[in-house]
Amino acid sequence: MVEREFRVACLDEARRHARFLFAASVILNALFLLSDWRFAGTAHFVVAVSARFVVVALSLFCLVAVQIATTPIRMDIVYVIWLWGVSIAIAVLVSSHSDLALFVVMLLPTVFYLAVPIPFAWLLAGGVGSSALLLYGYLDLSGGWQLAVGLGLAVAMLNIMLALVAARTNRAERRFWSVVRAERDANEKLRASEDILENTFQAVPIPLVVASLKDGHHIKSNEAARRFYGGALGLPAAVSLCDTCLGEADSEALRARLRRDGMATDFETSVTVANGDMRQVVLAAAVTPSVASPNVVAALVDVTDRRVAEQQARYAASHDALTGLPNRAAFHDALEVALARRHPGQGICVLLVDLDGLKDVNDTLGHDAGDAALVETAHRLDALLDHPAILARLGGDEFVAAIEGPDPIGLGRRLSQAILTELRRPILHAGRHFATRASVGIAACPDHDCSYGELMKDADLALHAAKQQGRNRAAIYAPAMRQLLLEKAALNRAMFTALVEDEIVPYYQPKVSLITGRLAGVEALVRWRRSPHSVLTPSAFEAALTDPELAVLIGERMVRRVASDVRGWIELGYDCGRVAINLAPAQFTHRDLAPTLLRQFHAAGVEPSNFDVEITETVFLGRSSDHVAPVLDELHRAGVRVALDDFGTGYAGLIHLKQLPIDTIKIDQSFVKDIERDAFDTAIVCAVIELGRKLGMRVVAEGLETAGQARFLRENGCELAQGFLFFRPMAAQAMTDLLRAERADTAAARLALFQII
Incomplete structure (x- = not known):
């Protein structure tokens, strides 16, 4: 071969x-x-x-x-x-x-x-x-x-x-x-290797520069380096590339590391290019032996854009995009630092600001108006605060401010009043003026707590108290607020346990016709049977019913039990009339309330026409009739009657009788109690009875305790009543016994009722 x-x-x-x-x-x-x-x-x-x-x-x-x-x-x-x-x-x-x-x-x-x-x-x-x-x-x-x-x-x-x-x-x-052939092959391989090395050196997209370690003079560079440095690589031989591009301090630091370690990695510095721009770079260099003198091979990565992007990302991560204020995370870090460096005799006051009615602005004027309100609120709050105050947007319609001073409570009280006054001023957007209000919760260190988490909890409790007191005001944290919170949390846990152990049961109070003396219906009332001898009324766990999740769970449990009981009475042939179920205001936070109730009736095998739903005027707190009406309309179309409970004691107006499918008005017992001796109560009750008759609605009087009350109501045209005069709320079995007795001797039962009246 x-x-x-x-x-x-x-x-x-x-x-x-x-x-x-x-x-x-x-x-x-x-x-x-x-x-x-x-x-x-x-x-x-x-x-x-x-x-x-x-x-x-x-x-x-x-x-x-x-x-x-x-x-x-x-x-x-x-x-x-x-x-x-x-x-x-x-x-x-x-x-x-x-x-x-x-x-x-x-x-x-x-x-x-x-x-x-x-x-x-x-x-x-x-x-x-x-x-x-x-x-x-x-x-x-x-x-x-x-x-x-x-x-x-x-x-x-x-x-x-x-x-x-x-x-x-x-x-x-x-x-x-x-x-000769071996030498030629070796030379060809050497040339090929040199070509590959040179092509690789030139093709590397990262700037590569070879310079003298002794004086920094440029020896060789690739295309990327020539594009990056520009004319800086064409310096006279007497000018040092390192000193020109890096600057004297960084150049000497780099040389020192190279002489000591033979290499330098992750060397961050600024480089001046031909047009005079400063670029942030990360440089890696190594010393290579040479016959004459050692050389330095340096590669650099331009991180200017990356550093800008990182700064933008850090800003975006720590600031609110809409208002430009620091966000929750940034506020947390700033407040932690302020609490750690707090000097004796100095305090820090935290003000938690929540806009009232921002949802209404979004719903009526659009989210652009809501965004404008948030931006304007941020500007006004920033104008009210002096350095070194901290201002941030926590999210949604919540802002928070922290200020330092010798009297943090007094400082917070004065600042909160200024905030409330400033935020009352109308806001102009798209040619329209609208106003917002705010509630402010105040907590201070060292008066209350001095850790970030506890201080924020205190401010949140104070804000909740301000809203409970009617909004558009400021409240200062008090330890009792936390105690109420703990009690509510304990009650909620107990209610969840009661649901799991099937302790939530319905009690039934019959409604009596003042005209015929017959049983005319039943109201299902929620009870907590903690033990065979302890049954609690809603007044004992009213706070739990304000929790949306618990209200829904309790409501669903009540509907299932009541529907099951009604199914049993129907199968036994007992006529209980229409059974009224109370709906808590918190249940209306769920848009599918009506479909859920109807599905439960269907699952129990009973018709919706066997039921009434009773609502109080508090369902309109924080929501309009436009929010409640769709739920009630759907139930009404399915055959469920709607009763307005405690009429006259809440926050609703007569307009709701027109806007909602109300079938029944229930007169609150506070008006019935003194009906025989209080002319004011007498006038109100008579007016409600007359209003119901004119509107074609049934009127039910609650809380009857005397025969005189019953006679007065019957004589003035009130058809139905319920109260201790006739029956106390009773368990399902007792109600079954009553229905059995009602069917067995209807005439005797009616005669007994007339004798009471």
Whole structure:
């Protein structure tokens, strides 16, 4: 394989050599042809001239043949044809025994061995064959065998020596070719490696610079570095690249690290580029050995945009996008620092500000108006606060401020009044004026608590108290607020346990017709049966009913139990009339209240027309009739009647009787109690009865305790009543017994009721 590669590699050289050899053969033999004219007139002349012509013709033929020989084997064949042809022709010539004949016998094999570049085996065969032919043509046995033997030995010795020389030459040529080829391959690999290294160096998108460690002069750089640095890389040799780009302090710091450690990573600095801009970069550099002096290879990453993005991200993470104020996380960190550095005699007051009615602004004027209100509130609060106050938006409509001073409570009280006054001023948006209000909760350190979490809880409790007191005011935290919160939390936990243990049960209070004396319906009242001998009324757990989640769970439990009881009474054939179920205001926070109730009626197998729902006027607190009406309309369309409980004691107006599908008005017991001796109560009750009659609504009087109250109500047209005068609220089993007795002796029961009245 190696020999073949050698022959292929030497093909062009062999062709050039052959052309020279064959051309020389043509020229020399043509000259010899002229010298052969000395044999003119002799018998040998014709032989000599013919042989010369053959050699010249054969050499010309081979000279042409080598031009079209495209492979080493074809070249070898041309050489062999020439060698044997010339050998035969010259063997004929030397038969003349001229003076030059013996010289030719010895010279021609030498030419073949030294000048014909064919494989050694072919060359040896050709050299020996040529010597044999020449010796045969030259020898004349008539001269004695001793000369022939001597000449033969001389020719044999010549062939041996020439074969050794040819073998050594062949080996030397191949060894030289191998060395040259290895060197050429090594150089090619080196050039390829250098090209790859250079291309990689130039293609790296990160700026790379090679500079002198001693003086910082620029040596080499890639395309990215030239684009980044610009003209800064074309500095005069006397100017230091490090000092120019990094600055004296950073440049010296970098050199010191490189001399000490041999490398530097994560070296952050500022770099000045050609146009004078300052760029933030992270630089990595390493010292590389050099013959003259050590060099530094440095790579840098431009982090200017990243640092800007990080700053923007940090700002976005710590500030509110709408108002630009710090957010909850930033306020937490700032207040923690302020609490930690608080000096003796100094206090910190936290004011939690909540906008009242922002939802109404969003619903009526749009969220753009709500956003404008938030932005304007932020500007006004910021204008009221002096440094080092902290102001933040916690989210939604909540803002918080923290101020430091020697009298934090007094400072907070004065600032809260300024906030309330400032936020009452109308806001102009899109050509319309609207106003917002605010409630403020105040807590202070060290008066209350001095940890962030507890201080914020105190302020939140104070804010809740301000809202409970009617909103648009400020409240200062008091320990009793936390106690109420703890009690409410304990009550809520107890109520969740009561739901799990099935302690929430309905009690039923019948409604009596003051006209017929018959049972006219039932109101289901929620009770908490804590033990067989302890049943609590809603007044004991009223706070739990204000919790939306608990209110929904208790309401669902009551509906399931009541629907089940009604189903049982119907199956027994008892007529209980319509059963009223009370809906807590917190249940109206769920838009699917009506579908849920109807699904529960359907699941129990009872018709919606067997039920009333009773609502108090407190359902309108914090919401409009537009929010309540869809729920009641859906129930009313399904056959459920709607009763307005405690009419006249709440916050609603007569407009709700027009806007809502009200079927029944219930007169609160506070008006019934003194109906016989209080002219004001008498007038109110009579007015409500008359109002109900004119509007086609039924009127139910609650809390009847005396026969005189019953007679007055009947005489003034009130149809229905309920109270201790007739029945106290009773458990489901007692109600079942009452219904059984009602069906068994209706006339006797009616007579007993009339006797009471």
